[in-house]
Amino acid sequence: MRKEVPLIITFLAGFFFIADYFIPHTGFSNIAADVNGWAIIVLAFSYILGVGNVLRINAQRIAKKEKDWVLKVILVLCLFFMLGIGIFGGIAEGSIFDWFFVNTYTPMQATMFALLAFFIASAAFRAFRVRTTQAALLAITAVLVMIGRVPIGETIWKSFPDFTEWIMGVPQLAGKRAILIGAALGAISTGLKVITGLERTYMGQD
Amino acid sequence: MNKRKFCLVAVIALIALNFFALVLSAQEASTSPATPSDSRWFDTNRFNVFITLAIVFGAILWFIGRAKKGKSLFVRRIAGLDAIEEAVGRATEMGKSVLYIPGIHDMNDIQTVASMIILGNVAKTIARYDIPLIVPIRMPFVVPVAEEAVRQGYSSAGRLDAFVKDNIRFISDEQFAYAAAVSGIMLRERPAANLLLGSFYAESLLLAETGASTGAIQVAGTANIHQLPFFIVACDYTLIGEELFAASAYLSREPKLLGSLKGSDLAKAVIVLAIILGTILETAGVKWFTKLFIVQ
Amino acid sequence: MTYDILGIWVAAFFTLCIFSFLYRDNFFYKLAEHIFVGISAGYGVALQYHNVFLPNLWNPLTKEGKLILVIPFFLGALLFTRFLDKISWLSRWALALLIGIFSGAAIIGYGSGDLILQINANLLPLKTNSLLTSLNNLILTVGLIACLIYFFYSKEHKGGFGFVARIGIFFLMISFGASFGYTVMSRMSLLIGRVYFLLDDWLGILH
């Protein structure tokens, strides 16, 4: 019962999605539309489950008074605060919820990504070593694309941007297309193994 | 016996529910004339997608069947595996530790599954020498799987006594905190070889750079295409995209992995031939072949 | 108006807290990081409640009586059995629905969108009226075939086959070089965005 029913559900769900692509029959496509609609709802529940995990892990850390447990308390308080003003105060523009989104969520997430600019600069300086001919080719292309793609490149050489567009549109494209096709075959084989129940690691440990 | 009966009931219930939905939605469809009702049971102009999927599915299932029957399926040795062995060998010569980072994703990412197989093999080669194998982990779920993989490796080399459970350490599930802590291990314990194999994201930059600065020999491998450029320039060798999965199939000879690898290979061969044929026909001005690959 | 100014100062404070990680990991960075994890988790649930739970489940189920929605509600609730170890395996019923659908979506999406259409786009004539197009078509075709052969595992990369594979790695390196250049561009733009916020919205020294 633990293994059989989930496998049946996975097979049915996968079958409906694939069949919906091939079968234009209105009655059938309505079932597939319903099943897709269910997935949207279950996914929303799984998001809430994810937050439940965040709460559970942090609650354990607070209980055991681990390092920085005070910060974990702040984390939990912020979570419930934002959740509360969102559900009761509404999420439209101009609400307190939106104020906190604009003035805390946005700057912090944007700055975390901006940190990467510094890390990539120090990596370029300390780790970007042209050890092999392959790395040399990578380095030359990287530099050509970086300089050609910014205005200063165009002042250096009039048709630098067109040359960069050529690199992106021909040699680079051939490599990316091969990777695309390889990834497509990989994804199809994994999807097939999951739907037919050959691949069960997603079942997790029981 | 009742378990089987219960499953049958479950299946029947599910199908009944769906036909209930069919009745409901069919009745709904008739009330909203906006969507013209279409009663065809197969969309013929999607026949080419059907054939392609049939070929790929058939190849994969056929090869998995052959692998299960123990037929010998040839897979060439992945150059990356030699690089891993060389890195581990260098560490044993210097008597220093080896750091194995299995990526930052959970067990439901196939790259982590592939990384566990390679980890088991690395453990087997290291078991013969008394050097520590440190495995820092980000997702709690991965810890027991990694312990099991390393224990299997040590026991199959007959050195279960040398297996140290504490070297497989859960660090933190936050991305940058994990990267900072692992960089700390690299700088403090100065491993001679860093192996970064699995699913990596923006933190790959931090790890590869710190590793390079400590002078350790580094071998990396990931299927996340956007992280490959950093690994290629910062590490001594990099397994590119699918090579990570090919390496795990080569090592484990596991029917499912071997079967899908060989199935994909057959599909690639068919694609290469199709491109050659298509290009010749296109150059000759013949268009019908290309039209076979149009999707509506 | 004062709320906006207060907001900009709060945003600037948190921006500098995160930037302080560049100097070294410190209390302010950890504080900001924990606040962010809490706020973003709370934000997510509130948004899912307003944009998914109410319109797609609660209102149709209670107000329009679409009883079929009892199934997803039941499956969704099953997910929470993950917290009760004794019956946590029940949560796999809900996971099974999601994994089944996403596997089906991957097969159709990759199969039709990536596989067939990308092959179609690479069946190119080598003789065209413009020399440049013919040359480009040749490079595209040779490059694609060489890379596919590089990712071929059933034959040793030796002799002629090995040579073609080496041409493949040649194209792959150009492809990764371009990705590296574009990634540098992306990260720099994100930093420009933040510095622009600090200099313009906060300090107002940009004319």
Next chain:
Amino acid sequence: MRKFFEFINKLDRRVIFIFVALAIIIPLLRPLNIKFTVTEPVQGFYDAIEKVPQGSKVLFSCDYEPGSRPELFPMTVAALEQMLRRNLKVIALSLWPAGPPIVEEALSDVAEKQFKSKYGVDYVNLGFKEGREVVMVSMGSSIPTTFPQDFRGTKVSEIPIMQGVSNFSDVKLIVNISGGYPGTKEWVQQVQARYNIGLVSGCTAVSAPEYYPYYQSGQLRGLLGGMKGAAEYEMLVGRTGLGRKGMDAQSMAHLIIFLFIVLGNLAYFSLKKKKT
């Protein structure tokens, strides 16, 4: 000379960080306004929207979060300006949880303040739906059942712009601003060919190289790559946003990185020659 390289090799990371910060702050304080021209994929994006008949409906999916805002928000407002100038009816939505507030901000800046358009008649914000590529396919069978209410809670059946919109055949073009997954790749795979609808994409520079095969194959009619793509597009639309303002800083930042790569390798090779 070798002492200089030894000094460089042991340079502290924070010194590098200071150089990067200066390379960005100085051009912002002293703009150089270096000229640049429009490249072909950006022209394709602009022309694809110009070709949409006046007054028809367009789907505008902004799938990104504040983390990619500097590259993608300028594209969002510029695309809105071009669409509203052609009196196109914009149906906006987002497949990322943190997307809708950004869409609301763009709509109020451009639609409300600049064009004085009426909410619900000229444009609408359908908000967020969880489900990623499943939402796209679900919209293929029915948009109203997938999005029963808009972001402000009004029922879709009561919104004028949504009358007669049942699935993708009722919109002329999909304009997708994409920050990653789910984004342009999923729109191409799940929707473009299956429902035979035009698609253009504005994406982060990180994703741009992966989408060139879709542009060459015609699955994408236009492609804006990163902040440079936004700057070129702003020039075409005639708008000065963060895209154009950031270009000088982008140029200097790239030169600094180029310099770092060269210096790092010179130091590496000179010290390596010493060892062997």
